[in-house]
Amino acid sequence: MEEVNLLGIFISALLINNILLIRFLGLCSFFGVSGRIKASLGMSAAVFFVMTMASMVTWILYYYVLIPLQLEFLRTATFIIVIASLVQLEEIFMKKFFPGLYRALGVYLPLVTTNCAILAVAFLNIDYNFSFIRGLIYTWGVAAGYTIAIVLFSYIRERVELAPVPEPLKGYPISFFIAGLMSLSFLGFKGLFGL
């Protein structure tokens, strides 16, 4: 991974290894909130905030606390608790200083805690041996990829609501097919820039 430059990491996280469509992380929210475009935009913004904070804090915690104390086996427990408390903190912080933003994102913040994409990015930053800056760029790439996928998906879903879908396929099955087709088109980015 060392010779891959920062732009490469960003593009790879954004398109080639899109977190939702290729890596299959964060699917619960993908199908849960994508019914309306406004909700998907809100969810993406919440994911962006929490993911940035979470991956920075967990990276520092892992390399400066867990490794010196040889407590690497506590990684899973530590990360999930850090993320859960971060979400709470951000909620309080936003309520106090950015009430407008809080009203827009408030409902989505608790949902983000159980979003596996957040925890996965924290783990992957460690597994790929990223430095702090690389980890941050990777995180932003993932968050941007999440936004692209979920917003496109909710546009398509709103159109399909009016389409004559066979009765047994209404609702979730047709959404899975749409996601499959989108995933197919994202596979087309494979090999871009020789990554």
Added chain:
Amino acid sequence: MIRWNEFTKGIIKENPVLILLLGLCPLLAVSATAINSLGMGIAVLFVLVGSNLVVSLFRKFIPDGVRIPVFIIIISTFVTVTDYLMAAYYPPLHKSLGVFVPLIVVNCIILGRAEVFAYRNNIFYSLLDALGMGLGFTLVITIIGMIRELLGSGTVFGLGNFVSYPALIMILPPGGFITIGFLIGVLNWYRQKYK
């Protein structure tokens, strides 16, 4: 009088995957081969049984206000145990499941059962519930894995050669979406026809 339906409900009637649509991330991500699916199913079953038993055992001592963090700590303990056991005894499986083993901690099925069932019922019924739900998950993920492996590479559990021209798309990410869409669609059709 033993309520056996606590066991059987998880397999068909309240199947966590097909009916409740929980735990989608591992379901789609690791189901490209039958053996990976089975491994993931057993890992989830183990964590589910362990966490349901412990939550049920301590349900009188867990204060209501902090029950979710307590559940998360209990679950992440079992996930860490699973992670290290698998790394020690089945390294190839651990390698191919990758980040999805620690991610069992945010699998909504497990937290959901702790909250909805184990926190309110005695140990015996919690065990039955966990076994039923875990087997339901294992069954569905293994079936999806078998279908994808059969159509995608022509084998089942790495054996035999049933399809002469396998469709590579089935073991790539889009195949996962399409397979589960079909399964839910068929189930819906069956329920509408024989209600």
